[in-house]
Amino acid sequence: MxxxxxxxxxxxxxxxxxxxxxxxxxxxxxxxxxxxxxxxxxxxxxxxxxxxxxxxxxxxxxxxxxxxxxxxxxxxxxxxxxxxxxxxxxxxxxxxxxxxxxxxxxxxxxxxxxxxxxxVNLRQLNMGGSRVFGWDNFSNTGAGFWGHATDVLNGRVVDDYVYFPVWNEDFAQDVQVMNKIKQVGSELRFEMYSDNLAQSVGNALVPFIKLPYLLKRIEAFCGWRFEGSILSDADFLKIVLVNFRAIEWHWMERRSGGADIIHPYFTPAFDLADHLPDIxxxxxxxxxxxxxxxxxxxxxxxxxxxxxxxxxxxxxxxxxxxxxxxxxxxxxxxxxxxx
Structure with a gap:
């Protein structure tokens, strides 16, 4: 019956x-x-x-x-x-x-x-909200935006995202590398400009979200839980989502007859949800x-x-x-x- x-x-x-x-x-x-x-x-x-x-x-x-x-x-x-x-x-x-x-x-x-x-659109997920930093005047050891980004780049701070350079010829005019870096001694540091020759575009800093963190946010949103041996696999823990949206940490002052000038924002902020695909x-x-x-x-x-x-x-x-x-x-x- x-x-x-x-x-x-x-x-x-x-x-x-x-x-x-x-x-x-x-x-x-x-x-x-x-x-x-x-x-x-x-x-x-x-x-x-x-x-x-x-x-x-x-x-x-x-x-x-x-x-x-x-x-x-x-x-x-x-x-x-x-x-x-x-x-x-x-x-x-x-x-x-x-x-x-x-x-x-x-x-x-x-x-x-x-x-x-x-x-449900992927960008509706709560990815921790807006992450707001103070400005530390490009200090690689500062407590503000630039210092924190440098710490994440070198693995001194474990966050929900990572930075590494990606060659992308179609990213933007005069920008072919996202997260452009240089090595100083044993440390990695961000370049100030994406185009070191002309110095007309600030470095395109793009955070790449870790896949394990994204699955946790899906769990919180849907009320379901992911299980499986894959979740503790060493290779799985390294997977990130490459995207093409740079953090708006500055604006450029265009000057005729002289070099353009970078003007950083006093409180750079970004939300990881904006760096997810629109699907x-x-x-x-x-x-x-x-x-x-x-x-x-x-x-x-x-x-x-x-x-x-x-x-x-x-x-x-x-x-x-x-x-x-x-x-x-x-x-x-x-x-x-x-x-």
Missing amino acids: LGIQVNGEFLELNPGTQLELYQDNPFLQLGDELRGDVSLPFEVKCTPKNMRLLQHAGLLQKRIDTAGVEAVLFDNGVQHSTGRLKVEKPSVHLNMVDKGSISLYYVSGVSSFYQDIKD SLSEWLINLKNRFGWWFDFDRRNKVIRIRRLMEVAVTTIKDFTAKASPLLVKTVKLGSTE
């Missing part, structure tokens, strides 16, 4: 209701989207109980919450999964509300997670998965995303599931009816 529980109570399902879940093999999803468990639409009547549990979605004046409602799916009294119920469309009866119906579909696992974040959070996670050959295992109950390497599948003990499932076909799970 099929049962769907919302807030500790079961929906009143129509007699004979069946739920078909479509499941895609996660190892073969190498495109621009991830698909988990999604049901075909099914209808429920607008009974007082259903209306209350579904946040009165059957009323004409009610705005549908696209986030859906938390739900637990049962089959013959045994819990099958946890996920969300999404309202596809209500059929409203203007005179008698209980004569209307609501079309729903159920999403679980990865589908549920991606429904939660589908409209959706879901698109970025999918790109990350495809770039590094990962696959995500979603635990909706505990809100855990386990990161695993696809290569681990190739070196593990082989098990033959041919008789049970073909990885090339979409699977359909038909749960018991309400009769």
Whole structure:
């Protein structure tokens, strides 16, 4: 017998209701989207109980919450999964509300997670807010902006971002190197200018965000937790996001017949969120998965995303599931009816 529980109570399902879940093999999803468990639409009547549990979605004046409602799916009294119920469309009866119906579909696992974040832009993450520094007159050992940047460059201060030089011919006019540096003795120092010959452009200081820190900010935003041995891998801890937005730490005074002059701001500031790509959070996670050959295992109950390497599948003990499932076909799970 099929049962769907919302807030500790079961929906009143129509007699004979069946739920078909479509499941895609996660190892073969190498495109621009991830698909988990999604049901075909099914209808429920607008009974007082259903209306209350579904946040009165059957009323004409009610705005549908696209986030859906938390739900637990049962089959013959045994819990099958946890996920969300999404309202596809209500059929409203203007005179008698209980004569209307609501079309729903159920999403679980990865589908549920991606429904939660589908409209979230990566730059909406809280990356620590605006980081404000005083000006220390280009002192490499000062307590202000220039001194702190030099400390990060040399590894004396461990921060959420790093600096290193990147050759980029298309960055800006007269600027071909971001984070231009020089070596003085055993120490690395920033150049004042990006173009040492003309000295018309101040050094383009661009912070590169550490990937482990970004994943922590995603955890804080979504309420999910990342797990996996990859998170403690030495190479993983070195991954950063190269971007092309320089910190606005100065302005240039253009002078005819003389050298241009750098005027630093008294309180240089920057927000790491501005240095993230302007894409959706879901698109970025999918790109990350495809770039590094990962696959995500979603635990909706505990809100855990386990990161695993696809290569681990190739070196593990082989098990033959041919008789049970073909990885090339979409699977359909038909749960018991309400009769």
